[in-house]
Each structure stands twice: as structure tokens, then as C-alpha cells.
Amino acid sequence: MKNNISSFPNGFIWGAATASYQIEGAWDEDGKGESIWDRFSHTPGKTQNGDSGDIACDHYHRWHDDVAIMKELGLQAYRFSISWPRVLPAGLGEINQIGIDFYSNLVDALLEAGIEPYVTLYHWDLPQAMQDLGGWPERMIVDAFVEYSDVLSRALGDRVKHWITLNEPWVSAFVGYREGRHAPGHTDLDEAIAAAHHLLLSHGEAVPVIRANCPGASVGITLNLTPQEPASPSIADRKEANWVDGYINRWFLDALVGRGYPQDMVDGFGNTMEFVLPGDLDAISVPIDFLGVNYYTRGIARSNDVPEVDNLPPTVFRGDEITEMDWEVYPMGLYNILGRLHFDYGFPAIYITENGASFPDIITPEGQVDDTARLSYIQRHLAKVNETIQIGVPVKGYFVWSLFDNFEWAFGYSKRFGIVYVDYETQERILKSSASWYRKVIKRNSIDVNI
Numbered sequence: 001m002k003n004n005i006s007s008f009p010n011g012f013i014w015g016a017a018t019a020s021y022q023i024e025g026a027w028d029e030d031g032k033g034e035s036i037w038d039r040f041s042h043t044p045g046k047t048q049n050g051d052s053g054d055i056a057c058d059h060y061h062r063w064h065d066d067v068a069i070m071k072e073l074g075l076q077a078y079r080f081s082i083s084w085p086r087v088l089p090a091g092l093g094e095i096n097q098i099g100i101d102f103y104s105n106l107v108d109a110l111l112e113a114g115i116e117p118y119v120t121l122y123h124w125d126l127p128q129a130m131q132d133l134g135g136w137p138e139r140m141i142v143d144a145f146v147e148y149s150d151v152l153s154r155a156l157g158d159r160v161k162h163w164i165t166l167n168e169p170w171v172s173a174f175v176g177y178r179e180g181r182h183a184p185g186h187t188d189l190d191e192a193i194a195a196a197h198h199l200l201l202s203h204g205e206a207v208p209v210i211r212a213n214c215p216g217a218s219v220g221i222t223l224n225l226t227p228q229e230p231a232s233p234s235i236a237d238r239k240e241a242n243w244v245d246g247y248i249n250r251w252f253l254d255a256l257v258g259r260g261y262p263q264d265m266v267d268g269f270g271n272t273m274e275f276v277l278p279g280d281l282d283a284i285s286v287p288i289d290f291l292g293v294n295y296y297t298r299g300i301a302r303s304n305d306v307p308e309v310d311n312l313p314p315t316v317f318r319g320d321e322i323t324e325m326d327w328e329v330y331p332m333g334l335y336n337i338l339g340r341l342h343f344d345y346g347f348p349a350i351y352i353t354e355n356g357a358s359f360p361d362i363i364t365p366e367g368q369v370d371d372t373a374r375l376s377y378i379q380r381h382l383a384k385v386n387e388t389i390q391i392g393v394p395v396k397g398y399f400v401w402s403l404f405d406n407f408e409w410a411f412g413y414s415k416r417f418g419i420v421y422v423d424y425e426t427q428e429r430i431l432k433s434s435a436s437w438y439r440k441v442i443k444r445n446s447i448d449v450n451i
């Protein structure tokens with residue numbers, strides 16, 4: 001039986017996503033410069049098992065076969081990122097033509113396969129040479145990013161019509177410079193706040209450059225958005241939820257739509273914000289064609305400010321369905337955040353640029369991977385996407401994270417998100433059940449399909 005949330009509007013875009021450092025490998029080949037992730041993962045103790053992206057999925061050498069897999073899946077779009085140091089080994093200045101050619105050939109092959117490229121300019125692999133000059137906390141990075149965006153959009157702009165400036169600036173800034181779990185591994189809040197500003201400013205200044213080089217292109221930015229719910233109705237828990245919401249979501253959303261940085265957060269951070277110069281906030285709020293949303297889970301906020309005995313008992317609890325990342329499976333959070341983006345912030349179009357789940361995968365003796373939990377995760381989130389479309393939210397497409405199992409940052413290869421299994425010893429690719437299912441979804445433009 002079909003119901004109204006199974007079928008998607010005509011023209012809805014079905015895709016899958018990856019990122020350069022997570023799949024390419026070839027970390028020092030053909031003139032590529034070192035990135036902060038090369039440096040970080042080569043530093044003992046920074047990643048699980050000491051894993052690095054040195055080889056990853058060896059996509060740099062296997063891209064041709066990988067595009068054939070995408071075609072076999074019927075993907076309409078492929079979101080991938082460019083390794084900045086592969087193209088500009090020092091971050092600016094000298095261009096590495098072999099690096100440009102790699103991406104240019106990939107784009108040609110995609111188009112020939114009928115797959116629309118969605119290019120992310122920055123998915124965390126900053127040239128180490130730029131970090132050596134201070135990295136994102138320093139204002140010099142803005143000009144460098146604009147130069148990089150210019151080089152890339154000139155090289156690919158005749159063919160690439162969809163551009164994403166940054167992937168998840170919150171993670172780059174706060175996980176990289178404050179929490180230290182990601183490259184470059186710093187733990188300084190003030191650095192992180194400055195980094196966040198320079199990331200947003202880089203985005204804002206790159207948008208017109210990309211538009212000038214690629215007339216008619218659609219340009220946006222991708223944020224990781226995690227809706228927060230207070231664990232109880234207490235004032236303390238509601239304050240905490242609002243604080244975490246400000247930290248992860250509002251800091252970026254408000255600035256992008258021209259509301260500036262949220263004052264409660266500025267006060268809470270206690271930062272003088274002297275790196276915000278006149279004109280910066282206008283540049284950051286340049287109109288964008290779409291917002292990219294990466295959604296995985298929700299947060300439940302419980303205050304530490306009052307002793308537990310003085311707080312109200314919790315009324316909101318984590319469900320018992322948890323992914324291997326220890327993230328709660330909570331499709332309703334996607335519905336809630338999408339609704340808010342439309343009704344509160346009014347973005348003209350939204351793409352889900354990442355959504356998916358890590359679960360342990362087992363290969364059966366027949367060589368199959370029956371990843372029903374992942375399939376079910378994707379299906380239920382897609383149902384919520386469709387419900388938001390029914391209430392008027394302009395969601396234009398969905399990219400599953402990820403096309404391939406890959407290097408999951410500090411977790412190394414221990415977490416598999418792919419709809420395509422990768423055997424890291426042999427580099428064999430195996431379509432999981434979720435991939436076979438997704439192929440049918442794409443074909444029928446409906447999630448009401450069996451495996």
C-alpha cells in the first residue's frame with residue numbers, strides 16, 4: 001500500500017556523499033601537499049589504531065571503477081570534496097595541475113555517467129602549510145581560501161553547477177581547535193571562536209567569486225545541525241538546551257542569515273570578538289542558493305549547573321536504538337530541524353547533504369552484507385524528509401552518508417557508514433543490502449520498496 005509519504009516530488013535529487021581525505025588515499029602522490037589530517041593521523045595517539053587516510057579506499061587510483069559503481073546504483077548526484085593541498089600544495093600560490101586534472105577527469109566521468117557533481121571545497125583537510133601560518137584562527141586564511149575557490153571554480157566551473165563552500169564549520173572550528181579531537185588538535189576556545197569566524201567569512205567571500213566564475217551555479221554551505229531537547233522542563237535544563245543549541249546550531253545559522261552572532265553566546269563565551277571587522281557580518285550573510293544539512297541525531301540537554309537532586313526528574317530519554325557511534329536513532333529530530341530552518345530561518349532551498357549510520361557489518365559466507373539496521377535508518381529518515389516536504393519545507397535532494405565505508409576521522413576504520421562495503425585489505429567493494437534498496441528507491445522515486 002502506498003501512502004503519501006512514500007513518493008517524492010518529481011525532480012527530487014538522489015545522491016551519495018564522500019570526502020577527499022576519507023576515501024582518496026595517495027596522501028603524498030603526484031605533488032600533493034601535506035594536510036592537517038595527514039599530520040594529525042601520523043601523530044601517535046591521535047586516531048584509533050593509529051589509522052590514517054594514507055591509502056583509505058584508494059579512490060585516487062580507483063575512481064574510474066568507483067564511478068561505475070555509482071552508475072550501477074543509479075545515483076543522480078555525487079557529493080565529493082576537493083583536497084585543497086592536492087590542488088594548491090602550499091595552500092596558495094603554485095598550482096598542482098595533476099591535482100586539478102584528477103578532479104577534472106572525475107567530473108567528466110560523472111557527467112558522462114549521467115551523475116551531477118556536487119563539489120564541497122573544504123571538508124577539513126587544510127594544507128599543513130596554512131596551519132603553519134596559524135590556520136583558521138588567523139585572518140590570512142580568508143584570502144587563501146578565496147584564492148583556492150577561485151582556482152577551483154575556474155577549473156571546474158564550466159561543468160560543476162553545484163558548489164558547497166564548507167562542510168560543517170562547527171566541527172572544523174570547535175572540534176579541531178577547542179575540543180582537540182580533530183586536526184589540528186588544539187584546545188583553545190578563543191582560537192576556535194576566531195576560527196569559526198574566519199571559516200564563515202571565507203564562505204561569504206568565496207560565494208561571489210564562485211558565482212562570477214560559474215554563471216548560473218547554485219552555491220551553498222553545509223552545516224551539521226543537532227536539535228537539542230531539554231531533559232526536563234526545568235529552567236536549568238532549558239537553559240542548557242538553549243546553550244548547546246547556540247553553540248552548535250545558532251552560532252552559524254544566525255550569522256548566515258544576517259542576524260549576527262547570538263548575543264547570549266557572545267556573552268557566555270566571554271570573547272571580545274575583536275577579530276570581527278566592519279563589513280564582515282554583511283559578507284557572511286551573502287544570500288545563498290541552498291543550505292546543506294548534515295543530520296545524524298539529536299541531543300538531550302541536562303544541566304550540570306544545579307545539583308542533580310535540585311533539578312526536576314528527566315522526562316526526555318534517549319531511545320534504545322543506538323548506532324555504533326553511540327548516536328541515538330531519532331528521525332523526528334530531522335523533521336524538527338528542517339521545519340525550523342524553513343519557518344524560522346527561511347532558507348530558499350535545503351539539501352540533506354549527509355545522513356546515514358554506522359553499524360557493524362558482517363559478510364555472510366555468500367559474500368553479502370545484510371545491513372538491515374542501516375537500511376531502516378535511512379528509510380525512516382527519508383520518511384521524515386518527505387513529511388517536511390508535505391508541510392512546505394523546500395528540501396530538494398538527499399545524499400546518503402556514505403557511498404563507501406571510509407576513514408571515519410579519529411575513529412579510523414572502526415566505523416562503517418557505507419552503503420557499499422570496502423574490504424581495506426583487498427580494496428574490494430561489495431554492495432550492501434542498503435545499496436540495492438537505495439537503487440530501487442532512486443528508480444521509483446519512492447521509499448516504499450522492498451530489498
Ligand code: FCB
Pocket residue numbers: 019022167168171224294354401408409417
Ligand atoms: C560528519 C562528517 C563526515 C562523516 C560523518 C559521519 O560530521 O561530515 O565526514 O564523518 O560525520
